[in-house]
Amino acid sequence: MSRRCVLIRLDAKVSKPWQRDSSGFAHPDLITWAKANRPKAIESLLYIASHWLKEGCLKPTNLPSFGNFERWVEVIGGVLEYAGIPGFLQNMHVVEQMVDVDTPQIEGFLLAMHEVCGHGSIDQRTRTSTSWRDIIDRSSELVGMLPDELADAHDRIGTGFTRSLGRWFAANKDRRFGECGIRIEEAGKQQNAILWKLAWDQEPPRQGRMTLPHADGTREPLAPRTLNQAA
Numbered sequence: 001m002s003r004r005c006v007l008i009r010l011d012a013k014v015s016k017p018w019q020r021d022s023s024g025f026a027h028p029d030l031i032t033w034a035k036a037n038r039p040k041a042i043e044s045l046l047y048i049a050s051h052w053l054k055e056g057c058l059k060p061t062n063l064p065s066f067g068n069f070e071r072w073v074e075v076i077g078g079v080l081e082y083a084g085i086p087g088f089l090q091n092m093h094v095v096e097q098m099v100d101v102d103t104p105q106i107e108g109f110l111l112a113m114h115e116v117c118g119h120g121s122i123d124q125r126t127r128t129s130t131s132w133r134d135i136i137d138r139s140s141e142l143v144g145m146l147p148d149e150l151a152d153a154h155d156r157i158g159t160g161f162t163r164s165l166g167r168w169f170a171a172n173k174d175r176r177f178g179e180c181g182i183r184i185e186e187a188g189k190q191q192n193a194i195l196w197k198l199a200w201d202q203e204p205p206r207q208g209r210m211t212l213p214h215a216d217g218t219r220e221p222l223a224p225r226t227l228n229q230a231a
Contacts, residue, residue, distance in 0.1 A: 005095050006089065006092075006095075007091050007092070007094055007095045009091075048079060048082065048083050049079055051082070052078060052079045052082045052083075055082065057075075057078060058078055058081070058082055059074060059078055060074065060077035060078045060080070060081040060086070060088060061081070061086070062086075062087075062090070063077045063088060063089060064089055064090070064092060066089065066092075073088070073089065076088060077089065101148075102147065102148075103177065105147040105148060106147050106172060106175075106177055107177035107178045107182065108145050109142075109145045109146060109147050109150070110177055110182045110183070110184070110198065111178070111182060111204055112141060112142055112145040113142070113198055114182060114198060114200070114204050115141075116135070116139060116141070116142060117135070117198070132165070133161060133162055133165065136154070147168075149164075149168060150164060150165065150168055153165075166194070169184050169194075169196045170194075172184055173185060173186055173196070174186075176201070178204075179202070180200045180201060180202040180203070180204045181200050181201030181202065182198070182199070182200040182204055183198075183199055183200065184196050184197070184198060184199070185197045185198075185199045
């Protein structure tokens with residue numbers, strides 16, 4: 001799990017750091033040195049931790065929230081900051097961005113859906129899955145924002161994309177994305193078809209770029225906030 005990883009970035013400022021001349025290093029053979037000095041290293045760590053305890057377990061500053069690991073973050077972050085090493089876990093978002101490619105794709109697609117059709121009355125903006133697929137096919141912006149899973153299904157010939165879209169909505173319903181909390185919610189049924197609603201906690205900003213082309217060459221933003229998707 002990415003949230004259980006602590007990123008340590010080493011920059012040797014050279015293209016092949018393993019070929020550097022180690023004669024100038026403080027410890028040319030670091031592994032051998034660490035094994036030989038293990039008792040002293042542990043003693044030093046315990047010395048720092050004991051003084052942190054004597055000072056009243058000073059709490060670190062500006063630490064991120066970390067569900068189920070609050071005490072661990074507080075102890076490790078507090079000891080490190082007491083030793084003059086602040087900023088524990090300040091780069092945890094970098095790890096998430098490195099390993100999680102799906103979340104940014106889904107958030108971008110939902111925001112693109114909002115851009116195209118996230119405005120107007122919910123009751124007046126319902127569409128069948130066939131109509132929704134037609135919107136995607138006619139909107140190069142939406143096609144370009146499809147997550148990889150949906151993009152693969154969209155590229156295949158046939159009606160499989162409609163079913164893939166329904167499964168994708170079901171798999172991702174109620175998951176909040178981004179600061180605005182944009183998401184897909186189930187909104188009942190209509191003639192045995194599930195209604196899927198685009199929802200959010202805060203209105204996402206509209207950029208005015210997503211439009212739908214017409215046969216006469218004109219373009220317009222659409223507004224079906226509730227999508228009718230066959231299960």
